[in-house]
Amino acid sequence: MLHLYPATPLFTATRTNWARYLVRVGVIQPSFIPWRGYFDFIASVDVFIFYDDVQFSKNGWRNRNRIKTNQGSRWITVPVKHRNLSQLILEIEIDNKFDWRKSHFGIWKAWYSDCPFYSDVIQLLGDLGERAVLSNLSRFNIELITRIARYLEIKTPTVCSSEWQLAGKGTDRLIDLLMKIGATTYLSGPSADAYLDKDLFRANGIRLEYKEYNYSPYPQLWGEFDGFVTILDMIANCGPASSSMLKSRVPDRVIVS
Numbered sequence: 001m002l003h004l005y006p007a008t009p010l011f012t013a014t015r016t017n018w019a020r021y022l023v024r025v026g027v028i029q030p031s032f033i034p035w036r037g038y039f040d041f042i043a044s045v046d047v048f049i050f051y052d053d054v055q056f057s058k059n060g061w062r063n064r065n066r067i068k069t070n071q072g073s074r075w076i077t078v079p080v081k082h083r084n085l086s087q088l089i090l091e092i093e094i095d096n097k098f099d100w101r102k103s104h105f106g107i108w109k110a111w112y113s114d115c116p117f118y119s120d121v122i123q124l125l126g127d128l129g130e131r132a133v134l135s136n137l138s139r140f141n142i143e144l145i146t147r148i149a150r151y152l153e154i155k156t157p158t159v160c161s162s163e164w165q166l167a168g169k170g171t172d173r174l175i176d177l178l179m180k181i182g183a184t185t186y187l188s189g190p191s192a193d194a195y196l197d198k199d200l201f202r203a204n205g206i207r208l209e210y211k212e213y214n215y216s217p218y219p220q221l222w223g224e225f226d227g228f229v230t231i232l233d234m235i236a237n238c239g240p241a242s243s244s245m246l247k248s249r250v251p252d253r254v255i256v257s
Contacts, residue, residue: 023184031061078137112233
């Protein structure tokens with residue numbers, strides 16, 4: 001039987017307490033039903049920060065993700081009101097002019113109702129999006145990520161970057177955030193290598209590591225295995241056992257020691 005926890009932040013201690021024990025920190029934008037690697041990333045750090053006060057990118061991972069069908073992967077999208085290019089993620093509202101939730105549940109039923117843990121997915125999705133507070137995309141994503149993380153027995157504390165007044169841009173802004181919370185190690189996805197300023201990490205005494213995403217396949221419907229779909233695909237097929245299948249087979253890389 002599936003036991004759901006309340007969709008509340010994973011950590012309730014005050015920010016002033018964090019510097020006593022914080023070591024390894026990860027920062028990613030709040031995404032819609034992310035893939036397995038996102039949750040492995042959360043489980044790999046001492047605290048996880050939702051980077052919600054940066055620019056929203058249309059048609060990105062913030063409001064859509066991929067599911068698996070008998071014709072390959074397909075997108076499932078939350079419609080949003082995107083007024084201009086300067087909007088921050090935390091400012092984006094969900095477009096509720098049509099019943100996209102009904103459409104989504106129809107999609108889940110069509111492609112996942114034969115999975116052994118389909119009911120777990122439906123319970124995780126639950127009433128999300130129905131409450132007025134969840135007309136905001138960032139809050140919607142964070143609440144859903146929180147539910148899934150609890151299901152996967154991830155206990156990492158989380159917070160939003162918008163809780164701080166941050167200075168600078170790019171790596172400077174990131175360093176400001178890390179210094180404010182007392183981080184000594186920063187875990188990043190490897191794609192950030194193209195724009196992270198490693199010298200700033202050295203100058204501020206912060207260790208830089210890159211997450212390695214290398215996973216074993218799991219039982220899955222519809223032919224050849226595809227690991228780059230939403231985590232809900234793994235939950236639908238593997239249920240609670242998913243929590244023991246999160247960890248990458250390859251250790252993370254140290255870039256700045």
